[in-house]
Amino acid sequence: RKEVEQDPGPFNVPEGATVAFNCTYSNSASQSFFWYRQDCRKEPKLLMSVYSSGNEDGRFTAQLNRASQYISLLIRDSKLSDSATYLCVVNAHSSASKIIFGSGTRLSIRP
Amino acid sequence: ETGVTQTPRHLVMGMTNKKSLKCEQHLGHNAMYWYKQSAKKPLELMFVYSLEERVENNSVPSRFSPECPNSSHLFLHLHTLQPEDSALYLCASSPRDSGVDEQFFGPGTRLTVL
Numbered sequence: 001r002k003e004v005e006q007d008p009g010p011f012n013v014p015e016g017a018t019v020a021f022n023c024t025y026s027n028s029a030s031q032s033f034f035w036y037r038q039d040c041r042k043e044p045k046l047l048m049s050v051y052s053s054g055n056e057d058g059r060f061t062a063q064l065n066r067a068s069q070y071i072s073l074l075i076r077d078s079k080l081s082d083s084a085t086y087l088c089v090v091n092a093h094s095s096a097s098k099i100i101f102g103s104g105t106r107l108s109i110r111p
Numbered sequence: 112e113t114g115v116t117q118t119p120r121h122l123v124m125g126m127t128n129k130k131s132l133k134c135e136q137h138l139g140h141n142a143m144y145w146y147k148q149s150a151k152k153p154l155e156l157m158f159v160y161s162l163e164e165r166v167e168n169n170s171v172p173s174r175f176s177p178e179c180p181n182s183s184h185l186f187l188h189l190h191t192l193q194p195e196d197s198a199l200y201l202c203a204s205s206p207r208d209s210g211v212d213e214q215f216f217g218p219g220t221r222l223t224v225l
Contacts, residue, residue, distance in 0.1 A: 044154070044216050087153075091211075095209065096144065099210065101153040
């Protein structure tokens with residue numbers, strides 16, 4: 001089993017739709033969780049950290065389910081500019097030395 | 112200049128060449144990282160430096176040799192690479208090597224080994 005697993009997609013949804021994807025992780029000792037966004041041929045950029053209580057940033061909501069070992073990302077009222085690959089990132093250590101990236105989920109928003 | 116810069120942006124080299132990738136961060140961060148991103152594979156963390164000391168070497172072959180002369184600069188020296196080493200090499204930095212800090216990535220060097 002992969003340490004961090006994501007559905008590669010692509011998710012192809014119309015503008016204005018709500019879309020959600022999950023990421024599962026295998027290490028129950030994982031401590032820190034993030035969603036990064038990577039546009040085509042660009043570097044990854046932090047979208048949001050994921051906190052135990054869940055957190056929201058505008059149209060984006062991230063949640064953590066420790067019991068089932070997954071994190072989720074919900075995008076409401078999707079925009080064309082949301083088209084990107086979303087990377088799930090998990091860290092099981094107090095340093096970044098054990099950081100694990102998922103392969104990413106591709107999202108394509110159509111007009 | 113701002114953020115994290117990397118040079119060169121593209122590099123083509125033969126298997127017997129020696130080359131170096133350079134990364135510079137202008138953010139005052141204390142931790143720097145090298146990652147490898149191959150097609151259809153997740154980012155792989157290669158090396159971590161914290162306050163110019165190497166923290167982690169994730170079983171990377173010795174043909175990759177990192178160097179961190181100060182907290183703003185990071186190099187990746189390459190020698191006798193293999194075609195399977197062709198990939199995008201990304202540098203990143205963060206305020207600390209804490210595991211919870213946001214990492215800021217450079218634009219990457221796209222490496223092709225012939």
